[in-house]
Amino acid sequence: MNANNRKRRGGFNRGGPLGDMAAQLKQRLENFIQSNDEELILEPMEKEKRKTLHGLILKMGLRAVSKGKEPNRYMIISRRRIDPLKHIIDAQSIGLTIEQNQAIRRLIHDYPIENWHVQNYLNLENYKDNRKSNKKSPYQGPMRVPQFPKPNRGMESFRQKLPAYQMRFQILDAINRNQVTLITGGTGCGKTTQVPQFLLENAAHSRTPIRIICTQPRRLPAIAVSSRVAKERGEEHGRTVGYHIRLEQNTSQETVLTYCTSGILLRMLTADAVSSNISHIILDEIHERELNTDYLLIALKQALKSRKDLKVILMSATMEGNKEMFLNYFEDARIGHVEIPSRLYDVEKFYLSDILAMTGHVSSNQNIVSCDISPKIPRVSEFNGIVKEDQNLSNLRWDKITASVDQQKPQTSMDLNWSQITIDQPEETSKPSICTQEPGKPIVFNVSQHLNEQIPDRPPFFNPNYTQRLLNAGLDRQILVQKYSETSGIMWCEGVDPELVASVVKYLMDSPVLGSILVFLPGYEDILAVNDKIIENEKNFKTRPMIYTLHSQMNSGDQQKVFDAASNGTRKVILSTNIAEASLTIDDVVFVVDCGKVKEKSYDHESRISQLKVQWIAKSNAEQRSGRAGRCRNGFCFRLYTQEQHDVFDLTQNAEMKRAAIHEVCLHVKIFAPENVTVREFLEMAPEPPTSTSIANSLEFLEQLGALYLQDDTTIPEEEEARISYKFFNPNRDTNVEPELSRLGRLVAHMPLEPQLARLLLFGLALKCLDPILILVAALSHRDPFILPASEDARRVANSARDEFA
Structure with missing residues (x-):
């Protein structure tokens, strides 16, 4: 293509009337469409004119991009690429006519697949050898004598x-x-x-x-x-x-x-x-x-x-x-x-009660209280007793109000601001009611005031010289934890309280102790929430936070920056999933904030759905996390859970084999296991084997996919011949006989995909519709292809880029 034809510059009067310019542009665009030019570049124009012209350009099926800075911002017009999926989206479903259905039935009736066809297929010589392959493995490479290193x-x-x-x-x-x-x-x-x-x-x-x-x-x-x-x-x-x-x-x-x-x-x-x-x-x-x-x-x-x-x-x-x-x-x-x-240097550990006392954290959700009602009264609230202050609660003080001790009368209780209010009522008048004085907001126990009274010179930032004094102060830590649990704690029992995390980070930012802060969080949403909270408080810091994020779906190049040293006047704050718990070592970490939770994959065999659930970590994980704080000097670990919660943690992580889908593993076992060793017997050799039910469900699923085949001589009733499901749900079937690997299963096993997706891809190839199936499998087999941004500006740009693909 001639270079002169590659770009054509429009010559419109920048200050002319918009209507005239639009008419001229329309003519130019029609000429551009008929030409072989790739782009049409317009002269700079004002923002409102560009905005109006965008609509006209889109109507003509073209694409416009604005570049440059005001007042010299101009538009580049190009041809819109044809959506490769458009013909798929516009395709109409095709149904079979009655005659076609009848023809297919006659074919199946006249030329049925007999058992000997299947046996001949299964007994093919090249099929029976599960391990040998004519193709050389892409992973194979000879052993070599390594070179001598040249370290400095x-x-x-x-x-x-x-x-x-x-x-x-x-x-x-x-x-x-x-x-x-x-x-x-x-x-x-x-x-x-x-x-x-x-x-x-x-x-x-x-x-x-x-x-x-x-x-x-x-x-x-x-x-x-x-x-x-x-x-x-x-x-x-x-x-x-x-x-x-x-x-x-x-x-x-x-x-x-x-x-x-x-x-x-x-x-x-x-x-x-x-x-x-x-x-x-x-x-x-x-x-x-x-x-x-x-x-x-x-x-x-x-x-x-x-x-x-x-x-x-x-x-x-x-x-x-x-x-x-x-x-x-x-x-x-x-x-x-x-x-x-x-x-490792010494790592001092603080639990939730210590953290609440040190930081003086007060939840912004003080209008949330916990209300416990008599068990005889049915619960009608989906929040299980969480009520708001504007529901005309009593103006009750922080003491216990107790009436009679007669156990024959039913009791209705309300837990408000750490108080247990017990009201005795006659049997016949027992209702879900509460004792009231005058309407109004509940009197809230002032945590900050209580702390200031007990420790009048409590520093607003972490100072190790005051630590022992804080811990020895006459504070009722149980009350502090209970207060927190009845406000924010009850809201974040299955997640992470971003306010509390941000409060701890704020407490550490201006500490005289030098070093980075590593925060362990369950997932990306938690990272974003804490990131936003820290940015909100940034103006209150004397030391500027340099926030880094570690997540498996974030750009690996950007994540390498976390190993760089912090510049003067800044402190690194690293928000991470459990990716920083092992293998990765960041030398300058002194403070670790451990939320105590992690996202674990679990699989439901009934629905056949895998999902990530937030779970408590094990004691071994807690030790790993705290150990990250003692790399270069004495460190400090802030555990956002109580000592009592830590004591009941599992000793080690539950093996993933006992809670995740094992379809792929079962398929690989059919190839790898020695002859005459069943999948069940092979997996029982694991340190912590999966349950028999899990193995049976996985084998059944693979059989339904056609990856496994049971050589069953059971006679199928004539009325059940057309039902493929009869093969799998036959009540007379011998459950002790394990299905064999089919040729399809062998192909599926060698593909780095979940079995159902590998099968879909192979069928797409066989049925000559590979392109659309390839796109579907690529989308389904991988997590979100978009890199997860950390900052708000980056998220805005990323969302805008996504819209371009919509």
């Missing part, structure tokens, strides 16, 4: 100070002498970055070919840790050390150490069950009990039986409640254990 003095000095480096020879000796090595060490001891480097350096000196796979529980740690190791070795990222996560890979032919997510290693084992091209497999953060990790434990236990030279290394910062389980699990193999001493 600063990096080498840093490494030598790490506790893991001091245990270098003990770690290498344990790995060389055992098939399985369990390595435990506190947060920040260096095990994730140093143990793989010890193996690389040892192999380089001995000229031994090696290939190491190190799994990480999440995508961001895989990228961040591999980048750090490459930097410590003085190499380009992606050469000797790289990473491989879903839809993103940075490796080369020279790569010997790959950090990856557990799903990637699962694919490798599907293609090569004995990991013939891998010398060392490291499962990091093993305590998190991820679904794929627990499955990998079974797979590796089986692989060790035939690969005596394979080295399996299990690493975790906390083994509370898990150490004996893992030692017993690999008791058939030679197993060693190395404990790396932690270099």
Whole structure:
């Protein structure tokens, strides 16, 4: 195309009448439509004129974009791209006529699929071998002798100070002498970055070919840790050390150490069950009990039986409640254990009662009270007794008003501002009523006044010199917690109170103690809510907050900035999900604010729906989080829950295999499991196996998809022949017989998709409608493709960009 035709500049009078200009523009646009030009650039014009002309441009099926700054802002007009889905949206559904239905029925009747057809299909020689494939696995690569590192003095000095480096020879000796090595060490001891480097350096000196796979529980740690190791070795990222996560890979032919997510290693084992091209497999953060990790434990236990030279290394910062389980699990193999001493500084922990006393936090929801009514009276409020002050409550004071002790009379009680008001009424007049004096707002107990009376010189910011004095003050902490629980606490019992979190951050911002603040929150919505609250209070800070966010769906490049040092006059505030709980180490964190909650995936077999639910964390998670505060100096952890709540936390996380969908795992087991070993028997080898019901439901689902097929000789009644559901719900069916893997199932198993989506994609290919199905599967198989923005301005821009796609 001629360069002169690429852009055409319109020559309209900028100050002319709008009507005349619109007429001229319309003619120009019609000429532009008939031409081969790509763009039409108009002269600068005023905002109101541009706004009016936008409507005309859109009506003509063109696209307009304004660029530049006022008063020289101009418009670029281009052709609107044809929506590739428009023909799908406009397509009409096609129904079969009576004649067509009859023709299909005659075909099925005259040429039915007999049992011997199915048997011949299932007995194909290339089908029966579940493991062999003619295609070379994309994950295969030969073992190599690694290059010698070229670190600078600063990096080498840093490494030598790490506790893991001091245990270098003990770690290498344990790995060389055992098939399985369990390595435990506190947060920040260096095990994730140093143990793989010890193996690389040892192999380089001995000229031994090696290939190491190190799994990480999440995508961001895989990228961040591999980048750090490459930097410590003085190499380009992606050469000797790289990473491989879903839809993103940075490796080369020279790569010997790959950090990856557990799903990637699962694919490798599907293609090569004995990991013939891998010398060392490291499962990091093993305590998190991820679904794929627990499955990998079974797979590796089986692989060790035939690969005596394979080295399996299990690493975790906390083994509370898990150490004996893992030692017993690999008791058939030679197993060693190395404990790396932690270099953590002391971390002082504060619970909710301490935090309320220190910060003087008062909820803005003082007009919310808790009202408990006699159990004999049915509840009619969906809020279970939460009422507002404007419901003409009594002007009751903060004392107990108690009447008779006659137990024969029913009691109606109301809990208001920590008071228990018990009113005795005759049996016949018992109603959901309350004792009243004069109407008016309830008298609210002033928390700030109470604190100021007990501690008159309480500082408005955190000062460790006043900590002991605050804790020793004559405060009724139970009353403080009860007051909070009856206002904000009751509203946020299944979430996080952003006001309380922001209040703690405000209390820490102007503290004389230097260091960053790390806040653990369950999800993105909580991050946004707390972020907005902090920005609201920003004018009250002497130190300016630099807010960073850590979330798996946020831009990984932006998240790398969290490791940068804070500039003068600022303090880093890091709002994070549990992504910062393990693997990622931010050196300058001194304060940790732990909300005590996390989002966990759970699966309902009845509805076949997976959802994220906010749950309390385990004690092991709480320790991991608090440990993030003691990396560089003595730290402080603020736990937004009571000591009593912490005491009843589970010791460790519930294994994901016991609460998540296991369809994919069951399908992989059919390929990986030894002959004559059923899916149920194989999964029962897990440290904490799923329930039998969960396995049975998953097998039934896979059978309905056609991924599994039951060779059942049961005679189907003639009237049931047309009902495919009879095969699955036949009451006479032998439930002890496990279905076999079909060819469709083998194809599905090799695809990195949920089984139903992989099947949909294959059927789209077979039925020659791949393009629309490909778009659907891509959308359904991935989370929201849009990067989650953190700031309000970024969210506004992102929402505007989304509208462009609408």
